[in-house]
Amino acid sequence: MTTACHSTHNHGAQEEHEEHAAVEKQTYTIYDRNNRYELFFESTPFIENEKAELLVHVTRLPEYKPLQQGSLKLLYNNQLVASANQPEVPGIFHLAFSPKKIGSIDLKMELTDKGVPVLFPLNNINVYENHDAFHESQQEHHENAKAIAFLKEEAWKIDFAVAPVKEEPFFEIIKTSGEIMPAQGDEIVVTAKHRGTVLLGGTQLLSGEPVKKNEELMTLSASLLDGNLNQDYLKAKAAYDKAKENYERSKQLIEDRLITQTEFRSAEAEFRSAKAVFENISRFHTTQGERIVAPQNGYIKECLVSEGQFVEAGQALMVITQNRKLTLRADVPQKDYARLPSVFSANFITPYDQQVHSIDNLGGKKITFGKSTLDKTFFTPVYFEVINTENLIPGSYVEVYLKAGSFQDALTIPLSSLMEEQGNFYVFVQKDGEEYLKRYITPGRNDGKRLEVLSGLEAGERVVAKGAYRVKLASMSGTAPAHNHNH
Numbered sequence: 395m396t397t398a399c400h401s402t403h404n405h406g407a408q409e410e411h412e413e414h415a416a417v418e419k420q421t422y423t424i425y426d427r428n429n430r431y432e433l434f435f436e437s438t439p440f441i442e443n444e445k446a447e448l449l450v451h452v453t454r455l456p457e458y459k460p461l462q463q464g465s466l467k468l469l470y471n472n473q474l475v476a477s478a479n480q481p482e483v484p485g486i487f488h489l490a491f492s493p494k495k496i497g498s499i500d501l502k503m504e505l506t507d508k509g510v511p512v513l514f515p516l517n518n519i520n521v522y523e524n525h526d527a528f529h530e531s532q533q534e535h536h537e538n539a540k541a542i543a544f545l546k547e548e549a550w551k552i553d554f555a556v557a558p559v560k561e562e563p564f565f566e567i568i569k570t571s572g573e574i575m576p577a578q579g580d581e582i583v584v585t586a587k588h589r590g591t592v593l594l595g596g597t598q599l600l601s602g603e604p605v606k607k608n609e610e611l612m613t614l615s616a617s618l619l620d621g622n623l624n625q626d627y628l629k630a631k632a633a634y635d636k637a638k639e640n641y642e643r644s645k646q647l648i649e650d651r652l653i654t655q656t657e658f659r660s661a662e663a664e665f666r667s668a669k670a671v672f673e674n675i676s677r678f679h680t681t682q683g684e685r686i687v688a689p690q691n692g693y694i695k696e697c698l699v700s701e702g703q704f705v706e707a708g709q710a711l712m713v714i715t716q717n718r719k720l721t722l723r724a725d726v727p728q729k730d731y732a733r734l735p736s737v738f739s740a741n742f743i744t745p746y747d748q749q750v751h752s753i754d755n756l757g758g759k760k761i762t763f764g765k766s767t768l769d770k771t772f773f774t775p776v777y778f779e780v781i782n783t784e785n786l787i788p789g790s791y792v793e794v795y796l797k798a799g800s801f802q803d804a805l806t807i808p809l810s811s812l813m814e815e816q817g818n819f820y821v822f823v824q825k826d827g828e829e830y831l832k833r834y835i836t837p838g839r840n841d842g843k844r845l846e847v848l849s850g851l852e853a854g855e856r857v858v859a860k861g862a863y864r865v866k867l868a869s870m871s872g873t874a875p876a877h878n879h880n881h
């Protein structure tokens with residue numbers, strides 16, 4: 395729990411100063427043990443037998459949005475002393491409490507969200523004899539003048555987030571580029587079984603179109619040349635009819651014992667062979683020609699032929715991909731070749747959405763790395779296989795952060811927290827629920843998602859992870875933090 399106390403006065407003429415009572419406020423910020431909620435409240439000082447007004451702001455994490463529905467209770471010695479059945483406005487509750495004794499007390503706030511209670515302990519809360527005692531206990535914090543006010547109501551309206559500074563293992567990073575490619579076996583090339591002319595029949599075979607297994611894609615019309623489907627179909631049908639007739643006759647002759655078992659078995663085998671050939675050709679034969687069907691569910695990656703084009707048997711017609719598994723190829727410079735055996739994972743950034751994707755989150759794994767450079771390049775490839783659960787596009791060139799080895803006990807923050815000013819780097823540290831401090835840091839390496847901090851921060855502090863630019867704009871306004879809310 396972090397606390398802060400402030401006194402804001404009405405600065406009028408000197409003769410009016412004593413006629414206006416000072417507005418005194420103290421603030422507290424606390425998080426639940428699972429980091430699902432941030433509870434920030436400001437209140438008048440806790441004075442013996444005097445009602446203190448508490449304005450409580452409840453933020454859901456990590457999306458950093460106000461709690462829409464729920465109830466809040468204030469407990470002292472496990473006894474209910476104040477409650478609110480719902481927020482006055484989204485995220486904001488109003489409570490009142492009159493402490494009965496001077497000294498340090500322990501309170502609890504119980505938040506109920508969707509029927510689930512969450513406790514927030516408020517320990518060592520000071521209760522004062524009077525306002526003079528409260529003033530005597532306060533000492534002006536040396537960073538108060540530098541604090542930047544950014545109210546909860548402003549943060550809730552934008553894409554905003556605050557993240558803790560973590561002490562965790564951090565890996566060696568090899569920053570490079572790479573390409574997302576289809577995985578082997580995930581793509582199938584559809585080929586012509588016979589020669590003929592392509593008939594699309596008005597079908598739009600465009601890249602990205604979904605297809606189902608055995609769905610008809612196109613037709614290859616019969617040709618007058620040798621090797622077309624019609625000729626093969628007629629030959630297979632004639633052979634089948636002849637073999638069937640011979641087999642039926644053999645069954646009668648074997649019953650009358652006019653032929654041997656060997657002759658009967660030969661006629662039966664000839665019939666079954668001719669039948670298999672005929673049925674296989676019949677699957678794709680129509681009066682117009684050969685039916686070309688999809689061999690699997692998936693998407694059309696590329697259509698290689700056009701209407702009216704003549705194709706030979708075995709010629710590629712189109713490529714169908716399932717787009718389920720992909721291969722990430724990272725191209726590593728020769729200077730980092732010795733580190734390749736220790737590479738075990740990677741993050742990569744796609745150019746079309748600028749999102750950071752993790753090999754681990756995609757159920758991926760390292761397949762292998764090259765033992766020589768790619769043709770006409772100075773790079774050695776490293777290959778990863780991933781499951782495409784995030785709509786990745788094969789053929790995309792990506793920015794890759796390879797992970798190798800590890801550094802223990804490194805302080806890290808989200809990379810999105812980092813701000814730059816004339817070559818100096820800084821972050822905004824949350825001093826209190828609605829106050830932030832500009833702190834210069836020394837950045838280390840990053841993995842595309844998190845940044846190693848060499849100096850300037852301590853573990854447990856919280857930094858602005860999203861919306862830092864809006865806090866920067868607030869700092870430029872020059873407004874002092876007053877914690878005034880109007881609801």
